[in-house]
Amino acid sequence: MSARLYSKVLGFLGYTLQYSCIAHCTFEYVGEFVVCSGPSMEPTITNHDVVFSERLSRHLYRIEKGDIVIAKSPFDPNMNICKRVIGLEGDKVCTSGPSDTFKTHTFVPRGHVWLEGDNLQNSTDSRSYGPVPYGLIRGRVCLKLWPPHSVGTLTESPNAGRILRTE
Template sequence: MRVFLGSLGLEQIFTLTGKNPDGNSLWCSGPSMEPTIQNSDIVFAENLSRHFYGIQRGDIVVAKSPSDPKSNICKRVIGLEGDKILTSSPAGFFKSHSYVPKGHVWLEGDNLQNSTDSRYYGPVPYGLIRGRIFLKIWPLNDFGFLRDSPNGHRFSDE
């Protein structure tokens, strides 16, 4: 899912309320985060928590694309450094284990059948993460905080 950084005037609302003085509204494009984030949804990302608390498993993040530095991606954090991840091919034909090296995270879309993610480009350097997406602001009938992964965890017990 590609995201486009934008200024919709919504940052001022969060700044004035004191809820998020350092964030961006993002327009999301593509099916990789469905059903959590639909094509053309607008979400809000903040980047303070990654500095103070770090990124956690289950967080949805916006990051620079490892395969196209001019693009941003929106994915869920599945693994942190040191984690052993159970991965499968996008078509589900084979399964394997991957380790997340130091200074990296493992990112996957919620729509595993239609996502280009760490299963293709491997672990993502932590430095490419731009912020944590926590709130859907458009469409208004879907306004609210984003929840945990509908897929459950994908960590390996082996």
């Protein structure tokens, strides 16, 4: 009797390990569901919206200007941030804050991106901490899943005119 119980426990543990590995690989290499918090991406993404962040674009170096990404915070590696890509390496970006009188421009260094929130008056982003290493990007947000009335792909940035082109 105990051999049969032992066999069932081992079988259960084997299936659990297999499904755990599949789930880990899926969330690490395919994508993940993210609950966003804070006002920095309003009106595009509001507090408690649920989005799907796919990871293939990051691995294939397919992140483009205008994409919304989930990245590790440059200040706190235990926290993720959700921001829009404004500039890629070699791009010239306007770095002035909303209250700055003078506008300055910065070139995004190699291997980095410039991230900003859509809500410029209420966002801590690259204007505060500078260019973000590409390696901190976890994925590209491709779908909004919650709330139900706003399910679908995400709209263009309300600040689309601020995205500068490489010269």
